[in-house]
Amino acid sequence: MQKQGRVIIPEGKKVAVNLGIDFDAQSIWDGSFKLTSPAYESRGEFGAEVGAPRLLALFKKYGIKTTWFIPGHTADTFPEICKQVLADGHEIGCHGYVHENPTNATLEEETKVMAMALHSLEKLGAPKPVTYRSPYWDFSPNTISILEKNGFLYDSSLMGNDLHPYYPRPVEVHSDSANIFGEPTKILELPVSWFLDDFPQTEYLTGGQEGQRPAQDIFDRWAAIFDYACTLEGACYMLTCHPQTIGRAHMIQMYEKLIQYMAERGAWFATAAEIGAATVPK
Ligand SMILES: [Zn+2]
16 A cells, blocks of 8 residues: 655644746756757746746745755756745755656666756755656656665655655556555655646647646636645645746736635645655654
């Protein structure tokens, strides 16, 4: 059975909420989509130059500390705004170098990417990160051991639970008999969900993803998931947003409305590391 955790929520609050920011900027276009033309680069530039400052101002207004998952490439390309994230007291999480897909990477390749990612965050002056989010929300067979070797305590990339932390297990896949789970890892998983991610629902990709869903639909879904989380004991709600997406005019207004909605109903806004540290066995 899955080894699960529950979060010890501070008195008077109901649900741990991490308003996670995946600060992909240009790295998602360069590394994941291999789209490096000026228009795609400008979408990443918007995230760093316009979206991120809007988000920092919003978090300051509500006194919220959260986790910014910053690829090394973003730290190197846009160091000033990344230093501002740090100065504002947010947790900095590791998010690859140039938004790589790790699933088919060799151990050497993945080890090298991790070293580059950590070096770029160190250059910013960030403390050694304890939380990792895979750029692809996926692992290679080596990812967990690389995370353990580099001192990570928490991961936020997998979907084996939705509203409770858990310890992921490796799966040996068989197509002619049952799959076999291995032992749970020591890394605590703070699970993500595509339903709690702004990017697929919103971003238009020419000839691909349609995106462009109305902001109200997204608000309704995110609020409904939060309402359900309020009925559970020790739940965590991990929302993933991107400055180039949530930073758009219609989206950031919806996001602020959501912050107010959750604050009125008992959200404990916290960093991923704070939520991880407050987790005990279920
Ligand atoms: Zn990302």
